[in-house]
Amino acid sequence: MARTITESDRRERQNSSALDTMLLAPSDRVGLFIDGFHLHAACKALDIPIDFKRLLDLFRDRAHLVRALYYTIITDERDCVLRPLLDWLDYNGYTTVRKHAKADCELSRRTAKSSMMVEVAVDIMQLAQSLDHIVIISGAGEFRRLVEMVQINGKRVSVLSTVATRPPMVSDELRRQADQFVDLADLESDIRR
Known part of the structure; x- marks a missing residue:
């Protein structure tokens, strides 16, 4: 006999998230490492205004979130634009890591981006011993070797980015x-403001 789909089943499916398929257990100690520039660019390309509280709650509700770090590059002109967001993040469960670059020098911005990637890598390596699962929000191929190294040490790694853009x-x-x-893009309903 075929099972009838109830209203409760429909609500449950609507409330499920792409993260429900992620290999997270409630007892997992999770570290969230966010490349702020990448997250902003990806969400802008996908036309998803991001709600950082909902993003944080996605992980807090599914596992033991040990740390959520948000990395960004600051220039004098971007400082005033980003300051309200960074202050909010600092007061609401995130740790922000900021690198300064000169606004008028492309080389300075590239150097700051490379330096920021080193910061992310160092933080992941430092925190990995106290984590079960590492979540990286970035698309940078330079992180591939880092991911491989923490996997060798028994850690699971998930990457959040997008292939929905061209x-x-x-x-x-x-x-x-x-x-x-x-x-x-699959998390839109979970992270949209």
Whole structure:
């Protein structure tokens, strides 16, 4: 006899998230590492205004969130635009890591971006021993080797970015290396403001 789909079943499906398929257990100690520039660019390309409280709650509700770090590059002109967001993040469960770059120098911005990637890598390596699952919101292929190293040490790694844009905003190498890839487009209903 075929099972009838009830209203409760429909609500449950509507309330499910792409993160429900992520390899997260309630007892998992999770670290969330966010490339702020990448997240902003991906959400802008996907036309998803992001709600950072809902993003944080996605992980808090599914596991033991040990730390959520948000990395960004600051220039004098961007400082005034980003300050309200960064202050809000600092007061609401995130740790912000800021690198300064000169606004008028492309080389300075590239150097700051490379330096920021080093900051992310160092923080992941430092915190990995106290984590079960590492979640990276970035598309940078330079993180592929880092992901491989923490996997060798028994950690699971998920990458959140998007392939829904043209071109995709995540490197194929990083996506392949991760234990799981979750497209930000699939999280729209969970993170939209």
